[in-house]
Amino acid sequence: MGEIESAIERADREALTRQPPKTLPARINYLLKQLGSAKAVAQELGITADSVNRYRRGARKNPPKDIAAKIDNAVRQRWQPQVRKRRRQQAAASGITVETRARFGYESSAGSTDDGRFRRLTVRLPAAYAQRLFHARDTGASDQDLRGIIAEGFKEIYFQDGGSRATGLSDVTLNDIDYLDLEY
Helix, strand or coil: CCHHHHHHHHHHHHHHHHHHHCHHHHHHHHHHHHCCCCHHHHHCCCCCHHHHHHHHCCCHHHHHHHHHHHHHHHHHHHHHHHHHHHHHHHHHHCCEEEEEEEEEEEECCCCCECCCEEEEEEEEEEEEHHHHHHHHCCCCCCCHHHHHHHHHHHHHHCCCHHHHHCCCCEEEEEEEEEEEEEEE
């Protein structure tokens, strides 16, 4: 999972209205309900169907750390899908706020450059960029494609200030992301 996709996932989790199941059997039962069979859950987690059934019954109580992390991640990704969908629809209608600390590259009529310093920016991107970002993520776009959408938004909103400055700026790239958070 790339940096942008991770940021979208973190923003989605902030919208949740209830906590996911806490106990191992409850988590396994939730995954069984979502995926339909022990075999499908086992395939998702990279374990055997027998192990899934043992976790469900409580015969095995302490999975290895990597398996416990996979179970937790699988449950969190599927938890409250309607709440997540509603939040994304609201963001697609109103826009998203992107906070990042990264290096940027520029191309303009004067040439190109990679800015050697980190910039910390918090920019509210319009709904069109939120729609493009969610659509690209849902269609399986790469992290580089998602970066391009955000960089294009930064170019228009921050660097060109909606067309009132830096009109010769033709391209902005998002490089060396230290951190990136989304809020919607």
